Amino acid sequence: DAGVIQSPRHEVTEMGQEVTLRCKPISGHDYLFWYRQTMMRGLELLIYFNNNVPIDDSGMPEDRFSAKMPNASFSTLKIQPSEPRDSAVYFCASSPPGQGAGNTIYFGEGSWLTVV
Amino acid sequence: DAKTTQPNSMESNEEEPVHLPCNHSTISGTDYIHWYRQLPSQGPEYVIHGLTSNVNNRMASLAIAEDRKSSTLILHRATLRDAAVYYCILRAGYSNSGYALNFGKGTSLLVTP
Numbered sequence: 174d175a176g177v178i179q180s181p182r183h184e185v186t187e188m189g190q191e192v193t194l195r196c197k198p199i200s201g202h203d204y205l206f207w208y209r210q211t212m213m214r215g216l217e218l219l220i221y222f223n224n225n226v227p228i229d230d231s232g233m234p235e236d237r238f239s240a241k242m243p244n245a246s247f248s249t250l251k252i253q254p255s256e257p258r259d260s261a262v263y264f265c266a267s268s269p270p271g272q273g274a275g276n277t278i279y280f281g282e283g284s285w286l287t288v289v
Numbered sequence: 290d291a292k293t294t295q296p297n298s299m300e301s302n303e304e305e306p307v308h309l310p311c312n313h314s315t316i317s318g319t320d321y322i323h324w325y326r327q328l329p330s331q332g333p334e335y336v337i338h339g340l341t342s343n344v345n346n347r348m349a350s351l352a353i354a355e356d357r358k359s360s361t362l363i364l365h366r367a368t369l370r371d372a373a374v375y376y377c378i379l380r381a382g383y384s385n386s387g388y389a390l391n392f393g394k395g396t397s398l399l400v401t402p
Contacts, residue, residue, distance in 0.1 A: 177332075206389055216333070216392035229389070264332050274321045274380035274388045275340070280332030 175199075177281035179265050185287045191253040194284045197246055198267030206266040206278065207240055207250050216264075222248065255288045262286070293377045298397040301367045309362040309396055311377030316357050321380045323390065324351065324362050326373040333376065333392075336362065372400045 178197040186192055198205050206221040220230040225242045233240070237256070242248040252259055266280040294312040301307040313322065324336040337344055337351045339360070344351040350363040364371055376395040380388050 204388075208392075215394055218389050218391065221389050266332070268388070274319075275338065276388060277335045277338075278325075278390055280334065283332050 177265055177267050177279055179263075179281035179284050181284060182282065183285045183287075185289065186255055188256055188288055189254045190288075191251065192255045192259075192286060192288075194250040194252075194263050194265075194286070196248045196250070196265030196281060198248070198265070199269075199279055200246070201269060202267035202279075203245070203270045204268040204276075204278075205242060205248050206268070207248070208264040208266065208280075210262045210264065210283075211260075219250070252286075255286075257288045260287050293379060293393055295375075295377050295393065295396045297394065298399065300399045300401065301364075303369060303400055303402050304366050307364040307367045307371070307398065307400075309364075309375050309377075309398065310359065311361070312359045313377070313379055314358045316379060317381070319381060322351065322353060322357075322360050323378045323380055324349070325376045325378065325390070325392075326371075327376070327395070328370075328373045333390075336375070338380075367398075367400045369400050369402065372398055374398070 180195045203224050207219040208216050210216045219232045220240045222242045240250045262283040262285050264280050264283045266278045268276045268278045321340050323338040325333040326336050327333045337346055337349050339351045352361045374395040374397050376392050378390050
């Protein structure tokens with residue numbers, strides 16, 4: 174399997190522009206997670222989906238952030254408008270069904286976002 | 290969520306065993322103990338997990354204290370590639386949260402030749 178695939182790997186954008194990050198989870202996985210990592214705050218959970226339905230978005234910073242999962246093989250995280258403080262590495266991860274808290278979560282390589 | 294406490298950093302010589310400790314004194318009976326690591330410029334990757342008994346896999350061993358209030362990740366022979374941040378995470382066995390991982394600061398492991 175190719176693993177969790179994220180795009181773009183790197184993006185530099187100007188403040189105020191819309192940013193869309195994309196994720197393809199591992200086939201057959203029914204949980205999808207979006208994380209953000211910064212030096213100051215470490216790894217933070219933003220939102221997660223189960224069977225394409227958002228379950229918990231309490232980690233989404235504010236209304237400028239939105240996430241969708243239109244089908245089992247694709248998810249997007251959108252920032253509009255972007256701000257310099259959004260600069261971070263954004264990770265997408267997925268997890269297979271069954272076994273609950275004993276499951277392994279598989280992470281993508283991340284999307285490195287810089288907002289100038 | 291129950292919290293974990295890990296040393297900020299540790300250092301090891303290459304080809305020597307490494308014992309990474311984790312305290313989780315408020316662990317509940319249904320919490321799983323997971324370890325993930327993050328190599329530089331990469332996403333976190335699964336290392337090992339357990340509930341009550343010690344566990345071994347090709348990457349590492351997990352030793353869980355009898356009272357489950359602490360655990361130790363054991364790398365039997367550290368290599369330079371094992372230099373990473375190691376996260377000890379508790380995951381609730383029964384939860385409506387989808388079993389998401391809540392990362393702390395982890396332990397930064399330095400391996401020297």
